[in-house]
Amino acid sequence: MVGVVIQRKVIEYRIVGGTGACGRAQRSTFPAGIEAPVQYGPGVLAFAVYMTQYQLLPYQRTAEVLNELAGLGISPGILQRAVRVAATRLEVPVTAIRRALVAAPVVHADKTGRRVNGNLLATRTQHRPAYGLLPSEEPRKARERKRRAECDDPREGVGPSVSSECGA
Numbered sequence: 009m010v011g012v013v014i015q016r017k018v019i020e021y022r023i024v025g026g027t028g029a030c031g032r033a034q035r036s037t038f039p040a041g042i043e044a045p046v047q048y049g050p051g052v053l054a055f056a057v058y059m060t061q062y063q064l065l066p067y068q069r070t071a072e073v074l075n076e077l078a079g080l081g082i083s084p085g086i087l088q089r090a091v092r093v094a095a096t097r098l099e100v101p102v103t104a105i106r107r108a109l110v111a112a113p114v115v116h117a118d119k120t121g122r123r124v125n126g127n128l129l130a131t132r133t134q135h136r137p138a139y140g141l142l143p144s145e146e147p148r149k150a151r152e153r154k155r156r157a158e159c160d161d162p163r164e165g166v167g168p169s170v171s172s173e174c175g176a
Contacts (some may be wrong), residue, residue, distance in 0.1 A: 014077045014078055015078065016078040016079060016080060017049075021038050021039065021042055023035060023036050023037070023038065024036045048080070048082060048086065048090075052074070052078075052080065052082070053090040053093070053094075054094075055074070056070055056074065056082070056086075056087045056090050056091075057090055057091055057094045059073065060087060060091060061091060061094075064122070067084035067087045067088055068084050070084075070087055071083060071084050071087060109134050115134050116134070117132065117133065117134045118132070118133045119131065119132045119133070
């Protein structure tokens with residue numbers, strides 16, 4: 009039998025103060041990295057980024073899932089901040105992947121669509137066996153203009169040939 013247990017782990021820190029034997033007032037401090045009364049650990053924030061960015065669950069629903077599974081009363085705003093922090097931390101590796109894809113002789117490109125607030129959005133991927141890139145989404149009309157331009161000239165003479173639905 010296989011079971012899954014989801015539970016939260018809470019670590020509480022307290023500041024202790026008083027007067028020492030020397031007569032001076034003393035007060036302890038919080039450990040490094042503890043900056044707010046309530047903070048969520050890296051596991052919670054990574055799960056939130058995964059659910060919102062990979063599983064494409066809305067922020068509100070992700071907050072509800074965390075509340076239902078682990079009793080965490082986390083707000084959608086904290087989830088949005090977690091995504092922004094993750095994006096900032098990933099800037100360097102994403103730039104390296106982008107450069108490697110542009111330098112590659114051939115890359116595979118693919119796309120998939122989905123509706124968000126009534127708008128059809130496209131997620132385009134470009135990848136090689138060792139790495140891949142999911143650029144940001146664009147509205148359908150802009151995406152279609154780009155697709156037509158890419159099918160005429162995939163990289164405007166710069167970077168790799170693109171094998172995709174254009175027939176290349």
